Amino acid sequence: MKKVTKVEKTLSGFRPLDLDYFRPLEVIIRNGRVDEAAKIFKSIVQKEQILTLYNEKSRYIKPSIKRRMKSAAARQRIKAAEIKQKLIDSGEYEKRKLKKEQKRAKNKPEKKSNENI
Numbered sequence: 001m002k003k004v005t006k007v008e009k010t011l012s013g014f015r016p017l018d019l020d021y022f023r024p025l026e027v028i029i030r031n032g033r034v035d036e037a038a039k040i041f042k043s044i045v046q047k048e049q050i051l052t053l054y055n056e057k058s059r060y061i062k063p064s065i066k067r068r069m070k071s072a073a074a075r076q077r078i079k080a081a082e083i084k085q086k087l088i089d090s091g092e093y094e095k096r097k098l099k100k101e102q103k104r105a106k107n108k109p110e111k112k113s114n115e116n117i
Helices: 034-048 052-060 064-091 092-107
Strands: none
Touching: 034 052, 064 092
16 A cells, blocks of 8 residues: 655745755764764765765766666676575575674674672
């Protein structure tokens, strides 16, 4: 069942513009930690996919090339799914998953408890 959403219109007949989209990114530098602020800024840019959008919009890609790229990506996804299914059928997938979990547990430092004895 489709969800019906009501579109608000102004007196001019157009939808109101969401100005949060155009808001600049801001990162507050605390205690003079510029490296930490740069790290936060990088993570925000990556999460918002700003650079990928910029690269997509910065140059014109012919529709035929877009179709080729789209079909190539679909082929890659299908091939990856087939490989994963083969691994699942052979039981290798679970072995690799357990190996990764063990490696993470080994590299993860143990938390110290705050209990005073």
